[in-house]
Amino acid sequence: MRSSGINARAWCTLANEALRLDGVHSYYGDSHVLQGVSFALEAGKLLALLGRNGAGKTTCISSIVGLVPPREGTIRLFGQRISGLQPENISRMGIGLVPQGRRIFQSLNVRENLLVARQRERTRPDPWTIERVYDMFPRLQERHHQMAGSLSGGEQQMLAIGRALMGNPSVLLMDEPSEGLAPLIVAEVGRTISRLRDEGQTIVLVEQNSKLALDLADSAVILTTGRCVFHGAASQLRADESIIAQNLGVFQGHS
Amino acid sequence: MQFWIIQSLNSLALGGVLFLLASGFSLIFGLMRLANLAHGALFMVGAYIGANLLRKYAFIDLWMAALLSGLMVAAAGGLLERLVLRRLATNPLGQVLVTLGVSFIIADACLMVWGGDPIPVPTPSYLRRPLFVVGFAFPAYRVVVVGIAIATAIGLYLLLERTRLGAMIRAGVDDMDMARAVGIPVSKLFTAVFCLGAGIAGAAGVLAGPILSAYPGLDADMLPLALIVVILGGIGSLVGAFVGSFIIGFIYTFGTALVPDLAYVILFLPMIFIIAYSPQGLFGRMAT
Numbered sequence: 001m002r003s004s005g006i007n008a009r010a011w012c013t014l015a016n017e018a019l020r021l022d023g024v025h026s027y028y029g030d031s032h033v034l035q036g037v038s039f040a041l042e043a044g045k046l047l048a049l050l051g052r053n054g055a056g057k058t059t060c061i062s063s064i065v066g067l068v069p070p071r072e073g074t075i076r077l078f079g080q081r082i083s084g085l086q087p088e089n090i091s092r093m094g095i096g097l098v099p100q101g102r103r104i105f106q107s108l109n110v111r112e113n114l115l116v117a118r119q120r121e122r123t124r125p126d127p128w129t130i131e132r133v134y135d136m137f138p139r140l141q142e143r144h145h146q147m148a149g150s151l152s153g154g155e156q157q158m159l160a161i162g163r164a165l166m167g168n169p170s171v172l173l174m175d176e177p178s179e180g181l182a183p184l185i186v187a188e189v190g191r192t193i194s195r196l197r198d199e200g201q202t203i204v205l206v207e208q209n210s211k212l213a214l215d216l217a218d219s220a221v222i223l224t225t226g227r228c229v230f231h232g233a234a235s236q237l238r239a240d241e242s243i244i245a246q247n248l249g250v251f252q253g254h255s
Numbered sequence: 256m257q258f259w260i261i262q263s264l265n266s267l268a269l270g271g272v273l274f275l276l277a278s279g280f281s282l283i284f285g286l287m288r289l290a291n292l293a294h295g296a297l298f299m300v301g302a303y304i305g306a307n308l309l310r311k312y313a314f315i316d317l318w319m320a321a322l323l324s325g326l327m328v329a330a331a332g333g334l335l336e337r338l339v340l341r342r343l344a345t346n347p348l349g350q351v352l353v354t355l356g357v358s359f360i361i362a363d364a365c366l367m368v369w370g371g372d373p374i375p376v377p378t379p380s381y382l383r384r385p386l387f388v389v390g391f392a393f394p395a396y397r398v399v400v401v402g403i404a405i406a407t408a409i410g411l412y413l414l415l416e417r418t419r420l421g422a423m424i425r426a427g428v429d430d431m432d433m434a435r436a437v438g439i440p441v442s443k444l445f446t447a448v449f450c451l452g453a454g455i456a457g458a459a460g461v462l463a464g465p466i467l468s469a470y471p472g473l474d475a476d477m478l479p480l481a482l483i484v485v486i487l488g489g490i491g492s493l494v495g496a497f498v499g500s501f502i503i504g505f506i507y508t509f510g511t512a513l514v515p516d517l518a519y520v521i522l523f524l525p526m527i528f529i530i531a532y533s534p535q536g537l538f539g540r541m542a543t
Contacts, residue, residue, distance in 0.1 A: 065436045066435075086435070086442070087432070087435035087436050088435045088436075088440050091435070091436055091438035092438050096437075097433075097437070099433060099436065103433045105429040105434075106429055107425055107428075107429055108422055108426055112419075112425075113426075115419055115422060116422045116426045116434070116437065116439055117437040117438065117439075119438050164437070166437075
């Protein structure tokens with residue numbers, strides 16, 4: 001069922017294009033959530049995926065990882081079609097997920113959460129290991145034998161990020177990593193994302209907190225009721241607040 | 256006094272057999288949310304295969320027969336999972352009907368191939384001498400069965416709690432979608448777990464052979480007991496299956512000895528109350 005990769009490269013419009021969605025339509029049951037979403041992301045860049053509640057951001061993420069397979073349209077990772085594959089195969093091709101609500105494995109301890117997500121090293125000079133994740137989040141090392149369900153929200157978020165990194169993803173999807181966390185922890189998550197970006201990690205960042213996202217992002221997509229209403233440079237949104245006010249509501253961007 | 260001690264030891268032996276049966280059922284249900292009603296039939300076909308291996312080949316002893324039978328039933332289980340059950344992943348009613356249908360087919364096939372007469376499974380000669388427990392003679396083989404059940408429980412515990420594979424299985428039980436999204440090959444894991452559960456059932460049929468022998472209807476006798484064990488212990492819980500097996504072993508043994516007419520009432524009444532009032536069982540976690 002894996003699509004043939006023979007001419008996959010030929011589809012690539014940019015040599016360094018990491019992720020491309022083309023006319024993606026996805027449904028939850030009968031409700032048509034994504035109505036033709038298209039955007040692309042360059043390798044090594046951070047794309048902020050913004051939108052109001054219910055705009056389809058999480059469905060978009062679920063479509064990319066294969067948990068809500070698109071009914072129409074294609075998703076490509078470095079030119080290779082991933083839409084239609086099973087989620088475990090999409091993960092193995094290089095998509096990493098930090099899901100909304102963290103969804104760490106509650107009955108596994110911290111170390112096991114990282115261990116089960118370890119994947120064969122891809123072509124990457126410095127693959128992620130448990131030790132590197134512990135270096136990044138020393139708190140996790142202190143608690144490595146603790147059941148993951150007993151961690152604080154911030155620690156669970158660190159674990160969810162570390163778990164995704166263990167798969168050495170070429171594109172990391174982060175769905176609302178600051179949700180429900182104290183301001184101090186939000187700042188730490190922000191620093192972590194910024195550090196990952198500086199190390200060259202390609203990231204798609206979904207955020208309600210559009211200020212946090214735009215401060216970090218190179219480019220941005222705004223979804224409204226399942227459609228892209230903006231796809232461009234993040235600097236454009238930073239310069240022109242009216243686009244944000246119009247599409248995300250006036251309360252955004254000042255939290 | 257003798258009655259109580261002998262029946263207690265019998266209860267332990269039945270508990271051991273039940274654990275070997277229920278652990279596989281519970282393992283499969285825990286990961287795949289699949290109530291494999293063919294589990295009793297896999298146990299019976301295991302018993303038949305073992306009995307015939309022992310009858311035909313003099314060089315095969317009980318342990319080797321159990322191993323071979325377990326491997327064969329594991330392979331058959333793997334085929335069943337890959338070819339049929341996988342297509343019913345989101346259809347619990349379909350799973351119930353299909354596994355029930357498969358159990359009927361297996362039962363009829365056994366009857367056709369091996370006939371209606373019970374086939375005895377001989378006890379290894381060195382275990383035929385009785386063991387004396389506080390002065391009472393007791394079949395040594397039954398003690399060995401309890402030992403095998405305990406060893407299996409420890410083995411499964413170590414597999415689930417101390418290996419990466421076990422952690423992957425638990426991750427799949429915790430959050431199947433998330434497990435897949437971090438690249439855990441859940442579908443291969445399903446097949447592996449199904450093979451393991453089926454294989455334990457197949458081997459258990461042989462190991463229970465010297466006590467129960469292989470006969471038509473063995474599947475239907477054993478399946479309800481396995482179901483009660485996992486409901487009592489908590490579906491998907493290994494500890495629950497272990498404790499539940501011995502509780503049911505005692506209830507069933509003493510029930511049939513003391514009030515034979517009401518043995519099933521004593522067995523099923525608690526089950527009904529557990530399902531109605533405490534559905535997670537003794538050690539189960541509520542599904543989230």
